[in-house]
Amino acid sequence: MSVSSSPYNFRVDIRTQYVSEQSSPEHNRYVFAYTITIHNTGTQSAKLVSRLWRITDGHGKIHEVSGQVSTTKRPPYLRPGEGFQSTEAAMITTPVAIMQGSYQMMTDEGHSFNAEIPPFSLSLPHTLH
Numbered sequence: 001m002s003v004s005s006s007p008y009n010f011r012v013d014i015r016t017q018y019v020s021e022q023s024s025p026e027h028n029r030y031v032f033a034y035t036i037t038i039h040n041t042g043t044q045s046a047k048l049v050s051r052l053w054r055i056t057d058g059h060g061k062i063h064e065v066s067g068q069v070s071t072t073k074r075p076p077y078l079r080p081g082e083g084f085q086s087t088e089a090a091m092i093t094t095p096v097a098i099m100q101g102s103y104q105m106m107t108d109e110g111h112s113f114n115a116e117i118p119p120f121s122l123s124l125p126h127t128l129h
Helices: none
Strands: 002-005 010-018 030-040 046-057 062-067 083-092 096-107 112-123
Touching (some): 083 096
Antiparallel strands (some): 010 030, 096 112
């Protein structure tokens, strides 16, 4: 899945994976890894400052997570044509959830904008068609 964030032309790609060895369905614990790749397809450089996630579980309960992007280095700075990839995990209490959010970006001139991350599903294999 990918999306472009206009007018700054950042594309976001998403891959998810169920992590069965860390999950415990009998205890309502479902762990998913998700890899987000953000590509600067535009002409302006920007720094990835923080993130905001909204996770809606199978019961409709919404949980928000915000803060720094998980990285051991300084915040990623994306020049035109460059990308950044981050793999994180989410633990939910239902076998299906929807995640969406945004990366907060800042240009060299100090202008802030959001690179939107479209809704994507976290679901056990073969749960959704």
